Amino acid sequence: GENxxxxxxxLSVQEGDSAVIKCTYSDSASNYFPWYKQELGKRPQxxxxxxxxxxxxxxxxIAVTLNxxxxxxxxxxxxxxxxxxxxxxxxxxxxxxNYQLIWGAGTKLIIKP
Amino acid sequence: EAQVTQNPRYLITVTGKKLTVTCSQNxxxxxxxxxxxxxxxxxxxxxxxxxxxxxxxxxVPEGYKxxxxxxxxxxxxxxxxxxxxxxxxxxxxxxGTSGEPYEQYFGPGTRLTVT
Numbered sequence: 030g031e032n033x034x035x036x037x038x039x040l041s042v043q044e045g046d047s048a049v050i051k052c053t054y055s056d057s058a059s060n061y062f063p064w065y066k067q068e069l070g071k072r073p074q075x076x077x078x079x080x081x082x083x084x085x086x087x088x089x090x091i092a093v094t095l096n097x098x099x100x101x102x103x104x105x106x107x108x109x110x111x112x113x114x115x116x117x118x119x120x121x122x123x124x125x126x127n128y129q130l131i132w133g134a135g136t137k138l139i140i141k142p
Numbered sequence: 143e144a145q146v147t148q149n150p151r152y153l154i155t156v157t158g159k160k161l162t163v164t165c166s167q168n169x170x171x172x173x174x175x176x177x178x179x180x181x182x183x184x185x186x187x188x189x190x191x192x193x194x195x196x197x198x199x200x201x202v203p204e205g206y207k208x209x210x211x212x213x214x215x216x217x218x219x220x221x222x223x224x225x226x227x228x229x230x231x232x233x234x235x236x237x238g239t240s241g242e243p244y245e246q247y248f249g250p251g252t253r254l255t256v257t
Contacts, residue, residue, distance in 0.1 A: 129187060130187070
């Protein structure tokens, strides 16, 4: 079955700098890759997602890139702000045949003032 | 307001005392799921349901039961809770079973402690 590994487990960056979180997946048939953000004490919420027919997707300061050959995808946050501090989860699934999301273990992002 | 609700939000119980955590969504979603979240392990799926009367095991189903008698409700049942089921539980729902990939909407979470 699918396995998703996420790195790093903790990431500390200076406010205004960029942050990159990486995930690798094992099932080459996976075709949907969402990223969720979980602020302290709150529920996870979708921030961006990408399908396997797209290499990159951007939404303001957030972008996700996908490398199908290497089976990895990354979340990029530019010009980080204090409100970006949270735990970020990646996930993978074969959305057209299996509706189960397989999740990474999460990355705690700390934005230093 | 579109939402997923869970009750109770906090629960402390003793080993072996049956409990039910309720989950309800008002978005007419077909897909519902239960996760547990433990430090360092991320979100692990317990059970999911594609529609009424259709349920299936996730990654960690042992010790849990679910039912889906109505589209809006998906209760999680612990028949005989044990301390290793102490965790933060999330219910989620999505439009999921056809068409486009889906966003999962999460409930507020239920923090369960089993002593």
